[in-house]
Amino acid sequence: MDPRTTQQLQLLDEQDSYIQSRADAMQNIEATIVELGSIFQQLAHMVKEQEDTIQR
Incomplete structure (x- = not known):
């Protein structure tokens, strides 16, 4: 095989x-x-749950 072909491969x-x-x-x-x-979705859900608890 040609050395250039080997180098190209x-x-x-x-x-x-x-x-x-x-x-x-x-x-x-x-x-x-x-x-x-x-x-972040889980964190947002946890924050929302806390918001409901705090507002009571």
């Missing part, structure tokens, strides 16, 4: 690896944002 593999790692990182960020949203 290696570069493509490295680019694929980099792109995959970026995609994985983005999925982790998305999952963290979804989890954070859930925490």
